[in-house]
Amino acid sequence: MMKPILVFQTDFTYKESAVSAMYGVVKSVDRELEIIDATHEIPQYDIWSASFRLFQPMKFWPQGTVFVSVVDPGVGTPRKGCVALTNDGYYVVTPDNGSLTHLKAWVGIKEVREIDENVNRLKGKNTEGVSVFHGRDVFAYCAARLASGIIDFQGVGPAYPLDEIITYPLLEPVLKDGKVRGIFEIGDPNFGNLWTNIPLETFKQAGFKYGDKLNLTVTHAGKIVYQQRVPFNESFGYVSKGEVTIYNNELMRVSLSVNQGSFCDTFNLSYGPDWVVEFEK
Amino acid sequence: MMKPILVFQTDFTYKESAVSAMYGVVKSVDRELEIIDATHEIPQYDIWSASFRLFQPMKFWPQGTVFVSVVDPGVGTPRKGCVALTNDGYYVVTPDNGSLTHLKAWVGIKEVREIDENVNRLKGKNTEGVSVFHGRDVFAYCAARLASGIIDFQGVGPAYPLDEIITYPLLEPVLKDGKVRGIFEIGDPNFGNLWTNIPLETFKQAGFKYGDKLNLTVTHAGKIVYQQRVPFNESFGYVSKGEVTIYNNELMRVSLSVNQGSFCDTFNLSYGPDWVVEFEK
Amino acid sequence: MMKPILVFQTDFTYKESAVSAMYGVVKSVDRELEIIDATHEIPQYDIWSASFRLFQPMKFWPQGTVFVSVVDPGVGTPRKGCVALTNDGYYVVTPDNGSLTHLKAWVGIKEVREIDENVNRLKGKNTEGVSVFHGRDVFAYCAARLASGIIDFQGVGPAYPLDEIITYPLLEPVLKDGKVRGIFEIGDPNFGNLWTNIPLETFKQAGFKYGDKLNLTVTHAGKIVYQQRVPFNESFGYVSKGEVTIYNNELMRVSLSVNQGSFCDTFNLSYGPDWVVEFEK
Numbered sequence: 128m129m130k131p132i133l134v135f136q137t138d139f140t141y142k143e144s145a146v147s148a149m150y151g152v153v154k155s156v157d158r159e160l161e162i163i164d165a166t167h168e169i170p171q172y173d174i175w176s177a178s179f180r181l182f183q184p185m186k187f188w189p190q191g192t193v194f195v196s197v198v199d200p201g202v203g204t205p206r207k208g209c210v211a212l213t214n215d216g217y218y219v220v221t222p223d224n225g226s227l228t229h230l231k232a233w234v235g236i237k238e239v240r241e242i243d244e245n246v247n248r249l250k251g252k253n254t255e256g257v258s259v260f261h262g263r264d265v266f267a268y269c270a271a272r273l274a275s276g277i278i279d280f281q282g283v284g285p286a287y288p289l290d291e292i293i294t295y296p297l298l299e300p301v302l303k304d305g306k307v308r309g310i311f312e313i314g315d316p317n318f319g320n321l322w323t324n325i326p327l328e329t330f331k332q333a334g335f336k337y338g339d340k341l342n343l344t345v346t347h348a349g350k351i352v353y354q355q356r357v358p359f360n361e362s363f364g365y366v367s368k369g370e371v372t373i374y375n376n377e378l379m380r381v382s383l384s385v386n387q388g389s390f391c392d393t394f395n396l397s398y399g400p401d402w403v404v405e406f407e408k
Numbered sequence: 409m410m411k412p413i414l415v416f417q418t419d420f421t422y423k424e425s426a427v428s429a430m431y432g433v434v435k436s437v438d439r440e441l442e443i444i445d446a447t448h449e450i451p452q453y454d455i456w457s458a459s460f461r462l463f464q465p466m467k468f469w470p471q472g473t474v475f476v477s478v479v480d481p482g483v484g485t486p487r488k489g490c491v492a493l494t495n496d497g498y499y500v501v502t503p504d505n506g507s508l509t510h511l512k513a514w515v516g517i518k519e520v521r522e523i524d525e526n527v528n529r530l531k532g533k534n535t536e537g538v539s540v541f542h543g544r545d546v547f548a549y550c551a552a553r554l555a556s557g558i559i560d561f562q563g564v565g566p567a568y569p570l571d572e573i574i575t576y577p578l579l580e581p582v583l584k585d586g587k588v589r590g591i592f593e594i595g596d597p598n599f600g601n602l603w604t605n606i607p608l609e610t611f612k613q614a615g616f617k618y619g620d621k622l623n624l625t626v627t628h629a630g631k632i633v634y635q636q637r638v639p640f641n642e643s644f645g646y647v648s649k650g651e652v653t654i655y656n657n658e659l660m661r662v663s664l665s666v667n668q669g670s671f672c673d674t675f676n677l678s679y680g681p682d683w684v685v686e687f688e689k
Numbered sequence: 690m691m692k693p694i695l696v697f698q699t700d701f702t703y704k705e706s707a708v709s710a711m712y713g714v715v716k717s718v719d720r721e722l723e724i725i726d727a728t729h730e731i732p733q734y735d736i737w738s739a740s741f742r743l744f745q746p747m748k749f750w751p752q753g754t755v756f757v758s759v760v761d762p763g764v765g766t767p768r769k770g771c772v773a774l775t776n777d778g779y780y781v782v783t784p785d786n787g788s789l790t791h792l793k794a795w796v797g798i799k800e801v802r803e804i805d806e807n808v809n810r811l812k813g814k815n816t817e818g819v820s821v822f823h824g825r826d827v828f829a830y831c832a833a834r835l836a837s838g839i840i841d842f843q844g845v846g847p848a849y850p851l852d853e854i855i856t857y858p859l860l861e862p863v864l865k866d867g868k869v870r871g872i873f874e875i876g877d878p879n880f881g882n883l884w885t886n887i888p889l890e891t892f893k894q895a896g897f898k899y900g901d902k903l904n905l906t907v908t909h910a911g912k913i914v915y916q917q918r919v920p921f922n923e924s925f926g927y928v929s930k931g932e933v934t935i936y937n938n939e940l941m942r943v944s945l946s947v948n949q950g951s952f953c954d955t956f957n958l959s960y961g962p963d964w965v966v967e968f969e970k
Binding site for chain 1: 419420421422423424425426427428429430431432433435436439440443452453481482483484485533534535537538539540541544
């Protein structure tokens with residue numbers, strides 16, 4: 128059987144050689160391991176995005192894939208390094224700092240273990256005194272040992288209770304009196320779309336169909352910042368360039384787009400628990 | 409024999425997890441397939457650039473390599489998804505939206521087939537209702553099946569006439585009365601060079617040699633925007649930092665550069681059919 | 690035994706298809722070779738950064754790894770293309786233009802050979818007349834032949850004296866009268882930290898310990914541009930968000946950070962021999 132793939136996400140960018148150092152460590156543990164970039168452009172220190180970006184693509188990978196996520200503003204301070212096993216059979220090597228929020232809520236964590244640095248920390252190469260690069264010295268090294276089969280999951284370190292995992296609060300959407308209310312959960316920082324936390328299914332329950340026009344009200348911290356009648360389509364391609372549409376995103380959640388433009392920038396909107404959206408006919 | 413490599417280009421960037429989801433699909437089809445990034449930074453919705461960027465590196469890859477190109481502003485609308493086989497033996501998996509322009513004109517397409525989504529679209533994982541991510545659900549999935557040998561080229565779907573392939577018009581350079589006239593075909597968005605559509609061969613026919621100084625006139629929409637006497641050299645390194653030179657680019661076409669600067673930005677020039685260049689002694 | 694990995698760094702970015710063309714050449718030489726990106730975002734023409742970025746991650750890779758570095762403003766002019774073998778057993782394929790500065794001084798070069806373009810330059814594919822893309826036609830091609838075993842190190846071309854290698858001057862830090870003086874050697878262009886050339890060891894010799902507060906004076910071209918009392922910690926995570934700290938970087942050298950901010954941008958500082966730092970209790 129082939130060894131599991133290592134899929135990396137960080138906020139390191141490729142502007143200098145930090146990623147290269149991590150990948151060198153992996154290849155020095157086991158030359159055969161396959162490494163694939165998920166992204167190294169998570170917004171800096173943005174644990175919320177790290178958590179969502181872990182969730183977003185995971186189910187499309189083969190079971191057993193080992194994800195390494197290093198968005199770690201607390202590196203070198205006494206936060207835990209851990210490996211989590213999800214209910215659907217993926218491993219995540221990460222600081223336990225909120226990066227597991229979406230996976231824990233939406234997929235479920237089966238077991239989590241604290242990385243034992245006595246065993247699973249790089250030795251030599253003048254690294255023992257370094258406190259600022261656990262991506263290289265702990266997470267990449269431990270992940271490589273796990274993927275290589277040098278250690279099994281128990282070999283990571285001691286298990287700890289699932290309810291000790293650090294998470295952010297998640298809001299659930301509400302359908303009431305024909306109105307669907309949720310939040311902008313996250314953005315698409317490339318195309319400028321905003322993704323709500325509302326499943327397409329909830330829209331169906333509300334009786335909203337492709338081709339409908341809906342009243343959309345966005346409030347930020349309680350104040351109305353956007354209010355328009357907006358069409359609801361399968362894809363942004365169904366409206367003219369520059370026009371707004373509600374559409375169903377790649378994760379089957381209700382989203383907002385300006386066709387070939389940025390919804391986010393055009394209307395100066397963003398995401399997070401303060402950004403409440405409400406749809407009605 | 410080893411399975412062909414999958415080479416990807418998109419306008420997705422690495423800012424979020426779309427690329428990761430596509431690559432997960434490939435690895436779930438066949439763990440052995442090798443994936444290499446060409447670029448995920450094609451300018452957004454810029455099908456012209458997608459077409460040129462497919463052509464530019466292709467001949468340097470092993471024959472049989474499968475290129476996947478996803479610059480797809482019409483995703484989810486009734487444009488075709490296709491796989492083309494070039495005259496020199498490469499496969500291209502792409503929306504048929506103009507992305508095959510340069511390959512069709514400069515290399516030739518031997519055969520093109522429309523992707524049959526009944527067979528070659530991802531099933532399950534809550535993707536059936538998604539219309540906005542054919543990169544993941546159709547192009548990556550179909551390309552992986554082709555590269556893996558699960559389907560052969562016929563298995564992609566029905567062939568259709570080559571003259572139905574969507575293309576943009578291409579302009580050809582002209583040599584007349586000792587003047588060579590062409591356009592800026594494309595830019596180098598990193599170093600700020602501009603590449604004309606004029607082969608070095610045409611310069612030779614005109615009697616222009618390295619070391620010559622040439623009168624260069626650039627017009628935009630008929631108006632002169634740049635007019636200078638410029639040296640013609642093998643490489644930008646032959647002029648001082650900050651100076652303009654005509655040089656022979658990596659595809660043996662006449663190009664313009666500011667040594668260690670941006671020709672494009674310095675003189676506020678761009679590319680496309682409106683940007684006409686004329687050279688004479 | 691597996692063939693060595695090829696690790697690439699350039700200033701090409703991924704905005705167009707230059708990287709793809711290089712990697713196609715490698716795969717056409719030997720389909721089995723493994724290619725990993727170090728970075729393609731070295732600042733343009735910045736040979737100093739290229740040199741440091743080669744040094745930074747190298748020791749974490751398996752011995753025998755072949756690094757290809759192409760920051761090459763002089764491409765096509767009569768500068769040498771070479772392959773160097775370091776004292777610790779890595780190969781570096783690069784223009785000999787200063788890119789070997791840090792490796793030569795801090796690791797040592799065992800042997801250097803000039804690439805013989807009669808043997809180790811790509812042939813055909815309309816490349817013979819191209820002078821501007823040695824990354825593709827010489828460095829990638831020669832590196833692939835070396836990694837593949839088609840040529841051995843002698844097969845690169847003739848050896849030349851080590852003292853002919855082009856290098857920049859390097860400054861050494863000084864400990865005197867309880868003061869430690871050095872320079873900002875390089876920056877971290879992602880997180881905005883600045884890295885001095887002062888080993889942690891020199892701080893220990895000066896009697897500086899984690900938890901101490903130190904007077905830091907930065908002069909640029911002889912003029913004081915920053916003067917503060919700053920704490921010295923294991924990691925930036927030990928000070929509050931937005932606060933300055935001295936810390937020990939991933940290479941065990943003294944560095945400056947604003948926690949979750951940019952030290953560089955906040956105080957308008959940069960790196961190079963003109964940026965002198967002095968620490969005292």
